[in-house]
Amino acid sequence: MTVMNPGASPTVTLVTARRQRRHVRAVVATLAIVALLAVVVVMSLAVGSRPLAFPDVVAALFSDRRDATGVIVHDLRLPRTLTALLVGSALGVAGVLMQAATRNPLADPGLLGVNAGAAVGVVVAIAFFGVGTASGYVWFAFAGAAGAAAAVYLAARPAGRGGTVGLVLAGVALSACLGAVVRIITLADDDTFESFRFWAVGSFERRDTDVAGQLLPFAVVGLVLAVVVARGLDQLRLGSDLARALGVSPALVLVASGVAITLLCAVATSAAGPLAFIGLLVAHVVRRAGPPGLRAQLPLAALTGATLTLASDVVGRVIAVPAEVEAGIVAAFLGAPLLLWLVLRRTTS
Numbered sequence: 628m629t630v631m632n633p634g635a636s637p638t639v640t641l642v643t644a645r646r647q648r649r650h651v652r653a654v655v656a657t658l659a660i661v662a663l664l665a666v667v668v669v670m671s672l673a674v675g676s677r678p679l680a681f682p683d684v685v686a687a688l689f690s691d692r693r694d695a696t697g698v699i700v701h702d703l704r705l706p707r708t709l710t711a712l713l714v715g716s717a718l719g720v721a722g723v724l725m726q727a728a729t730r731n732p733l734a735d736p737g738l739l740g741v742n743a744g745a746a747v748g749v750v751v752a753i754a755f756f757g758v759g760t761a762s763g764y765v766w767f768a769f770a771g772a773a774g775a776a777a778a779v780y781l782a783a784r785p786a787g788r789g790g791t792v793g794l795v796l797a798g799v800a801l802s803a804c805l806g807a808v809v810r811i812i813t814l815a816d817d818d819t820f821e822s823f824r825f826w827a828v829g830s831f832e833r834r835d836t837d838v839a840g841q842l843l844p845f846a847v848v849g850l851v852l853a854v855v856v857a858r859g860l861d862q863l864r865l866g867s868d869l870a871r872a873l874g875v876s877p878a879l880v881l882v883a884s885g886v887a888i889t890l891l892c893a894v895a896t897s898a899a900g901p902l903a904f905i906g907l908l909v910a911h912v913v914r915r916a917g918p919p920g921l922r923a924q925l926p927l928a929a930l931t932g933a934t935l936t937l938a939s940d941v942v943g944r945v946i947a948v949p950a951e952v953e954a955g956i957v958a959a960f961l962g963a964p965l966l967l968w969l970v971l972r973r974t975t976s
Contacts, residue, residue, distance in 0.1 A: 645777045646919065653918035657927055664934045670941050671708040672700055676949040707831040710839045711937040711954070714831075714895040715905065717846050719932020720853050720925055721891040722906025725914055727860045727921055728884040729791045732914075736906035737883065740798045743805035744775025746901070749826050754819040759902040762837045764826075765897045769842070775801060780885060794885070825961045829900040829955020831940050842894045849890030850929070857922035859862035902955050904962030905936055911966060935962070 721736035748771025752764035783793035813820040859880035919926040943952040
């Protein structure tokens with residue numbers, strides 16, 4: 628219920644009412660996402676080629692039993708669930724930051740060349756170092772992602788285009804070049820292609836706790852940095868001149884945002900491979916249902932990204948039992964029409 632102030636102007640009253648409605652909508656959306664995430668987590672632990680009853684899952688989860696159920700829960704499904712939550716949270720926050728930094732509703736977290744750089748790292752690990760496990764090539768992927776992002780920033784600096792346009796152009800160009808490198812190596816070596824193609828579609832299969840544990844510190848740094856730069860990005864929306872008058876350095880905010888996006892995307896891509904539409908879709912969902920202010924939107928973005936990513940993994944396990952469809956394929960198949968519906972609804976409303 629909106630309390631009317633007799634002394635307030637109609638415009639102020641209308642703005643206040645809109646803010647209150649948006650806060651209520653944000654609270655409802657957050658509670659709904661939390662409830663849905665809890666359901667998806669339970670399903671992730673119970674659903675697979677061997678379904679488990681909920682009481683058995685709970686009993687195995689809170690004990691050290693090493694029977695068949697305990698091994699499935701602790702060694703197989705819990706690690707991939709935690710990895711999916713980490714990856715989804717990172718992609719969700721990175722998507723919101725990317726669109727806020729570039730002021731482009733079509734900007735994707737992988738626009739900085741992170742996905743292409745990680746792909747080169749994985750291909751090099753497989754082709755030249757004989758690495759064949761996720762925990763083995765995770766650092767190669769992370770190094771490739773970080774190196775690609777650094778190259779994009781160095782290439783964009785001489786452009787002098789306010790930061791965002793130059794970054795986008797440099798990211799697209801570098802991604803094309805790195806993609807060509809990947810194709811050259813994989814076409815020249817059939818064994819490398821066979822190993823690489825399973826990573827390239829995005830999957831959480833056979834992910835152990837070591838993968839998430841190794842990348843967790845980088846994700847934490849990226850999330851903390853995202854919270855720190857959120858206020859500056861909000862002020863940049865008012866214009867660079869006004870932001871400077873408020874004590875904000877546009878260049879510093881954009882660089883810090885880029886570092887946060889790079890860390891979060893590198894973590895996600897290194898752990899699971901490229902996952903399409905997650906960051907892009909989360910940014911649109913949060914912008915419609917989230918509270919005003921980027922800092923307040925980040926927790927909802929993390930929750931939404933984790934829910935969508937884990938749900939994609941769960942759906943991939945049940946639609947082709949006893950085989951699996953990789954989470955990256957499911958995310959692209961389900962995310963594309965949902966994103967199209969959100970965009971069309973926004974343009975027609």
